[in-house]
Amino acid sequence: MANMNAEAQAAAVGEVETKGLSLGKIVWGRFVRHKAAMISAIVLTITILVVLTSIGVGPIPGWWMWSPTDIDPTIQNNGRPTLQFNGIVPSFGEHPFGQDQIGRDVFARTMRGAQVSLLVMVLMGIIATAVGVVIGAFAGFYRGKLDNVLMRLTEVIIAIPTIVVTAVIGKVFGSSSPALFGIVLGLLLWPGLARLVRAEYLSLREREFVDAARVAGAGDRSIIFRHILPNSIGVVIVNATLLMATATILEAALSFLGFGIQAPNVSLGQLINEYQTSFSTRPWLFWWPGFFIIVFALTINLIGDGLRDAFDPRQRRIPKTKEMKKQAIAKAETEVAE
Amino acid sequence: MLRFITRRMITAVGVLLAATYLFFVLAANAGDPLEDLRASSQPNRDYLIEQRTQLLHLDVNPFVRYFYWLGAAVQGDLGKDYKTNQEVTTMLGDAMGQTIKLVAFASVAAIVIGVLVGIISALRQYSGFDYGITLVAFLMYSLPSFWVAVLLKQWGAIGFNNFLADPHIPPVALAIIGGAMGVVVGSAVGGEWKRRLMIGGIAGVVTAAVLGFMSATDWFLDPGLGPVVIFALGLAIAIIVVFLGIGLNNKPARNAALTVVLIGVAAYFPMQSAFEYTSGPAALGSLIGFIAMGAFVGWLFGGPDRRVSARLAGIVGGFMYAFLWLDYIMSWWQTYSNTSAIGGRPIATVGSSTPELTGSGFWIGTIDTFTHMVLPITALILISLAGYTRYMRGSMLEVMNLDYIRTARAKGMPERTVVMRHGFRNALIPIATLIPLDLAALFGGAVITETVFGWSGMGRLFVGALNEVNVNVLMGYFLVTGILLLIGTIIADVLYVVLDPRIRVES
Numbered sequence A: 001m002a003n004m005n006a007e008a009q010a011a012a013v014g015e016v017e018t019k020g021l022s023l024g025k026i027v028w029g030r031f032v033r034h035k036a037a038m039i040s041a042i043v044l045t046i047t048i049l050v051v052l053t054s055i056g057v058g059p060i061p062g063w064w065m066w067s068p069t070d071i072d073p074t075i076q077n078n079g080r081p082t083l084q085f086n087g088i089v090p091s092f093g094e095h096p097f098g099q100d101q102i103g104r105d106v107f108a109r110t111m112r113g114a115q116v117s118l119l120v121m122v123l124m125g126i127i128a129t130a131v132g133v134v135i136g137a138f139a140g141f142y143r144g145k146l147d148n149v150l151m152r153l154t155e156v157i158i159a160i161p162t163i164v165v166t167a168v169i170g171k172v173f174g175s176s177s178p179a180l181f182g183i184v185l186g187l188l189l190w191p192g193l194a195r196l197v198r199a200e201y202l203s204l205r206e207r208e209f210v211d212a213a214r215v216a217g218a219g220d221r222s223i224i225f226r227h228i229l230p231n232s233i234g235v236v237i238v239n240a241t242l243l244m245a246t247a248t249i250l251e252a253a254l255s256f257l258g259f260g261i262q263a264p265n266v267s268l269g270q271l272i273n274e275y276q277t278s279f280s281t282r283p284w285l286f287w288w289p290g291f292f293i294i295v296f297a298l299t300i301n302l303i304g305d306g307l308r309d310a311f312d313p314r315q316r317r318i319p320k321t322k323e324m325k326k327q328a329i330a331k332a333e334t335e336v337a338e
Numbered sequence B: 001m002l003r004f005i006t007r008r009m010i011t012a013v014g015v016l017l018a019a020t021y022l023f024f025v026l027a028a029n030a031g032d033p034l035e036d037l038r039a040s041s042q043p044n045r046d047y048l049i050e051q052r053t054q055l056l057h058l059d060v061n062p063f064v065r066y067f068y069w070l071g072a073a074v075q076g077d078l079g080k081d082y083k084t085n086q087e088v089t090t091m092l093g094d095a096m097g098q099t100i101k102l103v104a105f106a107s108v109a110a111i112v113i114g115v116l117v118g119i120i121s122a123l124r125q126y127s128g129f130d131y132g133i134t135l136v137a138f139l140m141y142s143l144p145s146f147w148v149a150v151l152l153k154q155w156g157a158i159g160f161n162n163f164l165a166d167p168h169i170p171p172v173a174l175a176i177i178g179g180a181m182g183v184v185v186g187s188a189v190g191g192e193w194k195r196r197l198m199i200g201g202i203a204g205v206v207t208a209a210v211l212g213f214m215s216a217t218d219w220f221l222d223p224g225l226g227p228v229v230i231f232a233l234g235l236a237i238a239i240i241v242v243f244l245g246i247g248l249n250n251k252p253a254r255n256a257a258l259t260v261v262l263i264g265v266a267a268y269f270p271m272q273s274a275f276e277y278t279s280g281p282a283a284l285g286s287l288i289g290f291i292a293m294g295a296f297v298g299w300l301f302g303g304p305d306r307r308v309s310a311r312l313a314g315i316v317g318g319f320m321y322a323f324l325w326l327d328y329i330m331s332w333w334q335t336y337s338n339t340s341a342i343g344g345r346p347i348a349t350v351g352s353s354t355p356e357l358t359g360s361g362f363w364i365g366t367i368d369t370f371t372h373m374v375l376p377i378t379a380l381i382l383i384s385l386a387g388y389t390r391y392m393r394g395s396m397l398e399v400m401n402l403d404y405i406r407t408a409r410a411k412g413m414p415e416r417t418v419v420m421r422h423g424f425r426n427a428l429i430p431i432a433t434l435i436p437l438d439l440a441a442l443f444g445g446a447v448i449t450e451t452v453f454g455w456s457g458m459g460r461l462f463v464g465a466l467n468e469v470n471v472n473v474l475m476g477y478f479l480v481t482g483i484l485l486l487i488g489t490i491i492a493d494v495l496y497v498v499l500d501p502r503i504r505v506e507s
Helices: A002-013 A023-033 A035-054 A106-142 A144-159 A162-173 A178-186 A191-204 A208-215 A220-257 A268-278 A284-311 A321-337 B002-028 B035-039 B045-056 B062-074 B088-123 B128-141 B145-165 B171-188 B193-216 B226-245 B251-266 B268-276 B280-301 B306-331 B333-338 B362-400 B403-410 B415-443 B447-452 B458-468 B471-499
Strands: A084-086 A089-091
Touching (some): A023 A284, A106 A144, A162 B458, A268 B145, A284 B128, B035 B045, B088 B128, B088 B458, B226 B415, B251 B306, B306 B333, B362 B447, B415 B471, B447 B458
């Protein structure tokens, strides 16, 4: 009995990990316990599903009755949103997010904008992460001259304020296609991650397992990507997540300034830019794109925070005083019983 | 150390050259500076195109054109704006002045509030307050700044101006504000439930009562503090400063602070006429005078630790001057608000001053600047606050779990000393190294905030120049921000070494 209690206490403090779980399981277990991150992950998944399926992707049709370009000639009630709540039961009506001045459905347009913003965000995140990992890994692993050159290069890119350089790039590439815009921005956002990965490699390359791999005949490339990279995966995943949250806001800001996605393409920032003058007459045009930007940025930020906690080996979640007291009482009771 | 700095400077120059080259090529490809001329129907169109091509060396490949720019820039000539023919250096100077005005106050406020909230949040880890602050910080972190800015314009400015037309707060609103205040304060203070309920309840009732009084007496139309309120505020500040600085048990410090408050209140009527003839430099001079007066009083009260009393009393003196100043400037509010150019709608949404009011004196001018700055500053604070709060919380938590904190507690130090002297000071080190970088970045202007609020600072200069593909202006802008950012990096590195003796530089 006392034994079980000690175990429960250890579980509460997070010490059961010593029992030989794999890193993946430990991290997953900690992540699931992080309530805010878990809720965010669920909300984000549902949002993405709705965004993708409602108006369909490319040639695949969606379940929503309007497409972003459809014009409904009857503008009902000045285009006010028909979304209503009877208690907590929502009734959607024909245009739940309202209509704009020429009768287009705001829900469909917001969904299209969210799709484009997601595309840009994911492309930016993947490319920046890939470039950052490769450059950081090579700089940290080979050190010396290559490190010097690569780090000076990152300093050059850091010396240019992000919004400034991305605005210039956006002006050049933004109007052509969202995908290209995302890719080019990704090529500029890697320096922060590269520095962190470099620091990881600098310390990991001195460890015994690297020597062991080399003795076993592994080449440089295999050591860099097969042996060291999995050991620094925490830093990479956490920062890639946070990078995506930054990318969401950055894309929206650039499109708002007119240096990003431009009409006829729509993105969340571009929608706000297009509709900002009509705030006083049709505020809903302005509300919904902003709402989705916040949903994306907030959930991704919280997931990143949860991942950071989950990957942090020093992380020992201290139980609340209430729980501690409860356990102490339980323990005292069992001792008395024995 | 000197060698370290020199070496960093030399690398910085190299980095700057490479970055400007990259940026020049990018900027030159951002569009066509001849666009407006090509579309024009003037008879001398071809001549104008020819002239501008000559001026901007457009016939030269951008990869080579950079060296024309660099050659002139080294001699201090940053070229001209091709549209207005203005020197880029003067444009930069003007924009810089506007940006500093906006950014200086916003960043100081964001840092102070962020540090404060971060510390409380760390000291009450895993409490309701901590979770609440964390959630709010994440929310603010995820807000798109342009969205916030437009909302502030709509609700902050237009809403407040509408409110001023009939400045009465309905009882329901009073109850809600008081209740919210009570919940925040109650969750921020520690201790037993009973104590927290009581403190929170008092805070809520006081807030509601003060607001109700202000609403009933039309305070918002003709604000002012008066000697009684100044005395109360001074007393509160004195208690807080002495409590945080050395503890209320310290008699000399306590008495010195109280004396300074009394002197400040006694100076109320003399200062009224003194303020009438004040301008900017004189105001700064009298602020320093008040601080010196406070320090002197603290010194006179002496005690075993004279310097602490002097320092704390000096801080109280500075606050007393601020209250007196605030009270005086409030007395001008009604005059300002009722001028025909303002017409009772004081909070402005666009620009940095009301042109009709130029030359109407220091005080009216100051109020006018304030009413134009309040919205962009609020937006900036909201956006940058979250980062500082999170950072300070993490840093404070890390420090408070270190062994020397346990040692300090074990040898019987009062909790105040442990937190303020052992914890707080060391937790500030990472923040201190963050600040130079942030300030340097801020000089580049808050691009989005300035654009939304029509504030003609650095950020707007950049956006305008990029729209016109005005390469000379873009390069001038980039040169200033790039240099500041590199200097900021070096200062941050040096600060780290200076503040944390465990770190050694390898030169």
